Amino acid sequence: MxxxxxxxxxxxxxxxxxxxxxKNIVGIFDEKGTNPSFGEDAAIIDNGEYALLLAADGIWDKLMRVDPEWSGYCSVLVNVHDIAAMGGRPLGMVDVFSSNSDEITQRVLKGMKAGIDKFGVPIVGGHVHPDTPYAALDVAILGIAKKDTVIxxxxxxxxxxxxxxxxxxxxxxxxxxxxxxxxxxxxxxxxxxxxxxxxxxxxxxxxxxxxxxxxxxxxxxxxxxxxxxxxxxxxxxxxxxxxxxxxxxxxxxxxxxxxxxxxxxxxxxxxxxxxxxxxxxxxxxxxxxxxxxxxxxxxxxxxxxxxxFTKHEITGLGPARGRWCNNH
Amino acid sequence: MxxxxxxxxxxxxxxxxxxxxxKNIVGIFDEKGTNPSFGEDAAIIDNGEYALLLAADGIWDKLMRVDPEWSGYCSVLVNVHDIAAMGGRPLGMVDVFSSNSDEITQRVLKGMKAGIDKFGVPIVGGHVHPDTPYAALDVAILGIAKKDTVIxxxxxxxxxxxxxxxxxxxxxxxxxxxxxxxxxxxxxxxxxxxxxxxxxxxxxxxxxxxxxxxxxxxxxxxxxxxxxxxxxxxxxxxxxxxxxxxxxxxxxxxxxxxxxxxxxxxxxxxxxxxxxxxxxxxxxxxxxxxxxxxxxxxxxxxxxxxxxFTKHEITGLGPARGRWCNNH
CATH class of the missing domain: 3.90.650.10 (PurM-like C-terminal domain)
Structure with missing residues (x-):
């Protein structure tokens, strides 16, 4: 090496x-003190003693085309990791699933089911587009942590x-x-x-x-x-x-x-x-x-x-701005 | 008429x-007492005195192809409505955005920004796929309501x-x-x-x-x-x-x-x-x-x-099963 x-x-x-x-996307949202948690694995919403953790992840279309079942499984895996990374406990997930064939639908769902069984986090709702020209799977997860313990x-x-x-x-x-x-x-x-x-x-x-x-x-x-x-x-x-x-x-x-x-x-x-x-x-x-x-x-x-980092950017977000979203 | x-x-x-x-999708998830809130506009997660409301909605690809800006706006609109429908207050949204061109990205974001400004609900995080062969926008929203007031x-x-x-x-x-x-x-x-x-x-x-x-x-x-x-x-x-x-x-x-x-x-x-x-x-x-x-x-x-309803189905879900997801 x-x-x-x-x-x-x-x-x-x-x-x-x-x-x-x-970076370009955050630039549009990060105004007027909405104070988003960009750069963190999950967004943090202040809820008294607890922090609510909200994350969303999509499956890369390259993976979806290669293996719909593995994509379904990974949609659960990556979301569970986002909450774990913050030191939180997952509560539930919702999904938006767009599919262009019954076969892909069945394979994706089989994979998601395997992920749910493996990690013990339920899909509690979601939205389906059964008739899109492509197949895409996005999952959002809600977790919770004591506010003073968040990573x-x-x-x-x-x-x-x-x-x-x-x-x-x-x-x-x-x-x-x-x-x-x-x-x-x-x-x-x-x-x-x-x-x-x-x-x-x-x-x-x-x-x-x-x-x-x-x-x-x-x-x-x-x-x-x-x-x-x-x-x-x-x-x-x-x-x-x-x-x-x-x-x-x-x-x-x-x-x-x-x-x-x-x-x-x-x-x-x-x-x-x-x-x-x-x-x-x-x-x-x-x-x-x-x-x-x-x-x-x-x-x-x-x-x-x-x-x-004086020359290269990864996210381009730079040192973190505010981390809290106090909306409630 | x-x-x-x-x-x-x-x-x-x-x-x-x-x-x-x-119906087919719910059939796969609705096992082992995970008790999802399918059929409701948002999923309900018991959190003590409060119910956390979690919903996800995707923008129909037909709309995305016709008007990316309006799609971005509607992604906020539909999610805000899902929480309102349950009698809840919105806390924040996360998005997964897949785009196939910079122009579409900018137009979608402009629309989302207009929606955020209109409804006063922040995007607190999300995930971007800048290089997909299609453009798709899925948004999830977290809301909250007193448990005994949920609609x-x-x-x-x-x-x-x-x-x-x-x-x-x-x-x-x-x-x-x-x-x-x-x-x-x-x-x-x-x-x-x-x-x-x-x-x-x-x-x-x-x-x-x-x-x-x-x-x-x-x-x-x-x-x-x-x-x-x-x-x-x-x-x-x-x-x-x-x-x-x-x-x-x-x-x-x-x-x-x-x-x-x-x-x-x-x-x-x-x-x-x-x-x-x-x-x-x-x-x-x-x-x-x-x-x-x-x-x-x-x-x-x-x-x-x-x-x-003895002959036709809409969701095919039939009369509601359990409405609560008690995971925490």
């Missing part, structure tokens, strides 16, 4: 570069450790080379235990920031966290876990079935690792937050910059 | 018949009056013949007053059931309410309002910018009409709930059946 080449490949990776559009993306501080928690016991999904599937074949009780790690960490206030590892992969997701936190990180590639059978570039671009990239005070790192391990996740300290606004891969004396 | 012909046209109207798919679709009883509240001051939308637009050109303060009628009616417990008039139009929406309530109705066509310039069939198929079809005890009807009128809506008693499971149009001695 040559770090410079790997860093360049990750920087250019579609899963990261396509996030650019977010944000935007609150990492220089000096914090970076911890990666991920399930290494998985497979490259047969119909999607970029999915590291660890949940579909695994017992629901284990998967739910893994998801629950974030609630325990939140309620014990062990983390300074965190995100679920999503489409941009481990490094891209960390990059988003750094960008909204207004900090940088050194990632120690000698500590980074990787399945033996996969190349580095492939692995670091993957969407894992269960993965969280979080930060914590160094004095809490051992406890954080223990809590993840007790929840059946592999957990490793993989880096350190620094004040310089760049994400570097480091191995011994070798060093390569993936993102220099 | 020949009632028999009108009844047949409404029965066959796409806006109603396409709802059939709901359901499924609770109309024989003997109740049927009241239609609608804004007659409108226009056929220039790019969509089936949209009776009453909000786009109207002052936000009036529009918000109109939406607020449902919260006042809910909190004063004036209604026995209600829905917002949506794609299936006035009669189709009433049909859905009757079907899930397990009752029928006689609709008095001599009382039904209609803009002079429109034909009956056209009018009754339209999606109004602001319309609610509700039921109430006869002793409350005058007060219900007054409350709507104080909120700047035209309100009329247009019918009576009956125990026979059919929706009849009646005018003097003429009578024609639009839906006989």
């Amino acid at each position: 040559k770090l410079e080449i790997l860093a360049g490949a990750l920087r250019d990776y579609l899963g990261t570069t396509r996030k650019h559009t977010i 944000y993306s935007s609150t990492a501080k220089p000096g914090d450790d970076v911890v990666l928690a991920i399930d290494m016991d998985g497979r490259v999904h047969p119909s999607c080379d970029l999915n590291w599937d660890t949940t579909f074949l695994k017992d629901a009780s284990i998967v739910r235990q893994q998801v629950g790690s974030m609630v325990e960490l939140a309620e014990r206030k062990m983390l300074t920031a965190g995100k679920d590892v999503s489409n941009p992969g481990i490094i891209g997701t960390l990059g988003m966290l750094l960008e909204v936190s207004g900090v940088g990180a050194d990632v120690d590639m000698s500590a980074m876990p990787k399945p033996e059978s996969l190349e580095w570039e492939h692995w670091l671009k993957m969407y894992p079935g269960m993965g969280f990239i979080v930060t914590c005070k160094p004095e809490n790192t051992e406890q954080v690792l223990d809590i993840y391990r007790n929840h059946k996740l592999n957990a490793t300290k993989v880096g350190k937050i620094v004040s310089a606004p760049r994400l570097d891969l480091v191995k011994g004396k070798e060093r390569a910059t993936v993102f220099d | 020949k009632l028999e012909i009108l009844a047949g046209a409404l029965r066959d109207y796409l806006g109603t018949t396409r709802k059939h798919t709901i 359901y679709s499924s609770t109309a009883k024989p003997g109740d009056d049927v009241v239609l509240a609608i804004d007659m001051d409108g226009r056929v939308h220039p790019s969509c013949d089936l949209n009776w637009d009453t909000t786009f050109l109207k002052d936000a303060s009036i529009v918000r007053q109109q939406v607020g009628s449902m919260v006042e009616l809910a909190e004063r417990k004036m209604l026995t059931a209600g829905k917002d008039v949506s794609n299936p139009g006035i009669i189709g929406t009433l049909g859905m309410l009757l079907e899930v309530s397990g009752v029928g109705a006689d609709v008095d066509m001599s009382a039904m309002p209609k803009p002079e310039s429109l034909e009956w069939e056209h009018w009754l198929k339209m999606y109004p910018g602001m319309g609610f079809i509700v039921t109430c005890k006869p002793e409350n009807t005058e007060q219900v009409l007054d409350i709507y009128r104080n909120h700047k809506l035209n309100a009329t008693k247009v019918g009576k709930i009956v125990s026979a499971p059919r929706l009849d149009l009646v005018k003097g001695k003429e009578r024609a059946t639009v839906f006989d």
Whole structure:
């Protein structure tokens, strides 16, 4: 592995570069003190002692065309992760499903059903377009957390450790080379235990920031966290876990079935690792937050910059603005 | 107007018949006591003294292809109506937006922004696919209501009056013949007053059931309410309002910018009409709930059946099952 080449490949990776559009869209909504939670995995709505967490995720049409059943499953998976990333408990989901054939409808629903059974979060309502010229599936999820325990993306501080928690016991999904599937074949009780790690960490206030590892992969997701936190990180590639059978570039671009990239005070790192391990996740300290606004891969004396936030943008959101939406 | 012909046209109207798919989809999710709120405008999640209301709506691709700006606007409008229909207050929305061109993106966002400004409900987060081969917009909304004040679709009883509240001051939308637009050109303060009628009616417990008039139009929406309530109705066509310039069939198929079809005890009807009128809506008693499971149009001695629920299905959901989702 040559770090410079790997860093360049990750920087250019579609899963990261396509996030650019977010900035233009947020610019339109972020006015008049509506104070949205852009940059967070879920929006936060103040509700007394509790924070209501509202997130929406759509399935990439590329995935939908390749495997409708896996798309249906993933629509549940990604939404459950969005709530877990914030340290919340999921309450229910609603979906908007557009389909162009009965066969696709049945396959998508079969996948969604498998996801609901796996994660134990119900679909409580939704909307169907049975006659669209394309197939698309969007799901929104509502979760809840005690207000003072919510985990944000935007609150990492220089000096914090970076911890990666991920399930290494998985497979490259047969119909999607970029999915590291660890949940579909695994017992629901284990998967739910893994998801629950974030609630325990939140309620014990062990983390300074965190995100679920999503489409941009481990490094891209960390990059988003750094960008909204207004900090940088050194990632120690000698500590980074990787399945033996996969190349580095492939692995670091993957969407894992269960993965969280979080930060914590160094004095809490051992406890954080223990809590993840007790929840059946592999957990490793993989880096350190620094004040310089760049994400570097480091191995011994070798060093390569993936993102220099003075030059590159991921979401383009910059350090987080207000995080609360007080509408009620 | 020949009632028999009108009844047949409404029965066959796409806006109603396409709802059939709901039944098949609900069948897959409605297991193991997850107890979803299908058939209601929003799903209800028990949260102590309050009910959290979660709804999702997608924009028909036909509308998106004709007018992206109006689609963006309507994505807000329809979601705000879903929460109003339940007597709730909206808290925030999230969107999933898939776009195939920058121009469409900008036009959709302009419309969403107009909707947000009009109704005063923020978009608090969401997800963007900037590179799909189609343009699609799905929005989910979170609302809240005191648990004992929620308005359901499924609770109309024989003997109740049927009241239609609608804004007659409108226009056929220039790019969509089936949209009776009453909000786009109207002052936000009036529009918000109109939406607020449902919260006042809910909190004063004036209604026995209600829905917002949506794609299936006035009669189709009433049909859905009757079907899930397990009752029928006689609709008095001599009382039904209609803009002079429109034909009956056209009018009754339209999606109004602001319309609610509700039921109430006869002793409350005058007060219900007054409350709507104080909120700047035209309100009329247009019918009576009956125990026979059919929706009849009646005018003097003429009578024609639009839906006989022993033979026809709209959603196919039948009388409502459980309405609560207790997950927390």
